[in-house]
Amino acid sequence: MANKTRVPAVEGWFTLDDEPRLLGNRCRKCGSYFFPKIASECRNPGCDGTELDEVPLSNRGTIWSYTTNHYAPPPPYVAAEPFAPYSVAAVELSQEKLVVLGQVDAAIDPATLHVGMEVELTLGTLYEDDEQEYVVWKWKGVANRG
Amino acid sequence: MGDHDVAVLGVGMHPWGKWGRNFVEYGLVAARAALQDAGLEWRDVEFVSGADTIRNGYPGFVAGATFAQALGWQGAPVASSYAACASGATALNAARAQILAGLCDVALVVGADTTPKGFLAPTAGERGDDPDWLRFRLLGATNPTYFGLYARRRMELFGATPADFAKVKVKNAAHGLTNPNARYRKAVTEDEIMASPIVSDPLRLLDICATSDGAAAVVLASLDYARRHSLTNPIRVAAVSTVTPSYPNTVIEMPNFATDSAAVAPAPAATFRDSIAQQAYAEAGLGPDDLDLAEVYDLSTALELDWYENIGLCGPGEAEKLVNDGATTIGGRIPVNPSGGLACFGEAVPAQALAQVCEVTWQLRGEAGERQVQDATAGLTINQGLFGHGSSVILVR
C-alpha cells in the first residue's frame, strides 16, 4: 500500500508539491482568471485578449456553501468500498473573485463546516488501483500556526 | 396584446411514470392529444419542433424528424433542439419564431424522454474534456450535490430549516394528488420527508425529484390563423425567455467546477436565474404582481424557494415565509406548481418545460379540475438547463 505511486487524477489542474495550488490561467490583456484553464481566447466579452498565462490560484479561501453526499455517485466516479459519505465545498477565492468546488478532506468533521469558514488546499486520494494512488485537490481546515 | 404573441391551440401529455418503453411512443401520444385538443389534423401542421433527448440514441438527437416520421411523413420542415432541461422552451421558441416570421401558421412542439434508474449520470466513455464527465469523476458532484449547496446556503444565509423545505414538498404533493398526468399521487407529511434518507445534506430523498418517462406537446399558431378558425380568445404565449448568462456568471452551476471570475468585469446586476425571468417579464410587459400562478422547476424543495425570489414573488430570504403562510398553495396569493411540480412528476428532461406550458394553459382555460387556480389570467413557467440555458414562458388569456 505505502509504495504506490501518487499520480494526479487529472493532468495539469494542480501542482503536486507540499503546498499544492490549483492551476488556472489569466488573460494577459484584462487580467481575468479562469479555472479550469481555457485553451485560447479570453472569455470576458469586453476583452479581445488571446494570450493566457498559467497561474497558480490562491490556496486559501472561504466556504460559500457545502454539502455531504450519502450515496455513491454513478460512474465515472470511482467510489470507495465500503462507501463512505464525503463532503463537497464551494470555496470563494478573494483575489480571483471566483468560487471553486472541491471535495472536503475527510479529516474535517462535516458538522464543523460553515459558510465563511476559511479553508486551505490540500491533496487527497480520489481512488486507487493496484499500482497507483490517484490524487485530487481537496479543501482542509486551516492549520493553527500560532 | 403584444406584437410577439402567438396562440396556444392545443396541449397534450403522456402521463409521467417509469414505463420503460421507447420515448417515441410517449411523444406520439402527447402529439396526438395536442392535435386533438387543437381540433387539427396532423397534415395541418406546417413545422415540427422537437426537444431532444440525449439518452435514447440517434432518434433522440433528431427528435423533430423522429416525431414527424412517427406521425407519418407529410413534408413539414423540422427542427430539433437540445438545451438540457430547457430543451422544451428552446423548441417552443424555435416554433414561435417560424410563426412570427410568417414562415408558417401552425407548429407542433414535442418533447419526450425515457430515463434510466437512479442519478442522472453523464453519457458513457472516457471524456476528459467534458466538464459534465469530469465533475462526476473528480468531485463526485452529482446533480443533488449542487442542490445541496444551494439548500445549505439558504439555511446559513436566511435561517431556512429542513422543515421549511419539507413544506414545499407537502404542498406540491397535495397539489398533484388528482393530476392524471402526475407519476406520484400521494400525500406526504413533513415527518415522512424529514425521516427519509439523507442524499446530499441537508436534502433528503423526498426533497429531491426523481427521473421519469413522459411526454408533452404544444400546438402553436399565429393569431391570424386562430382567428380564421374562429378561436377568438385563445391562450397566448406572451413571452419566451431563453437567455444565456452574462459574464461573469458568479453563481456556481451544474456542471461547472468554478464560477466565472469577477476580478476584472464586475458581476452583473442580476444573477443568471433572475435574468431569465426579467427577460420574460420585459417581453410580456408584465411583472410578478400580474401573475396568478407559476410553474417553477423544483428539482429540489429548496430550489423552489430560490425560484420564488428569482421570479420576484418576494425578496431574498423571504421565500420560507411565503410557503409557510400558504401564499404559494392553491387558494393562496400566488399558487406555485399547481400541477404538483417535479415533486409529483419527476423529471423527464426534454418534456418538462413543455409540461409546464401545458399546465399553465389548462389553468388559464379553467380546465385544471380540482387543482384549478381561480380566475387565472397570467402564468409563468421557469427553469434552467445546464450549460447556461434559460427557460421561461409567460402565458396569458
Ligand SMILES: [Zn+2]
Ligand atoms: Zn481578457
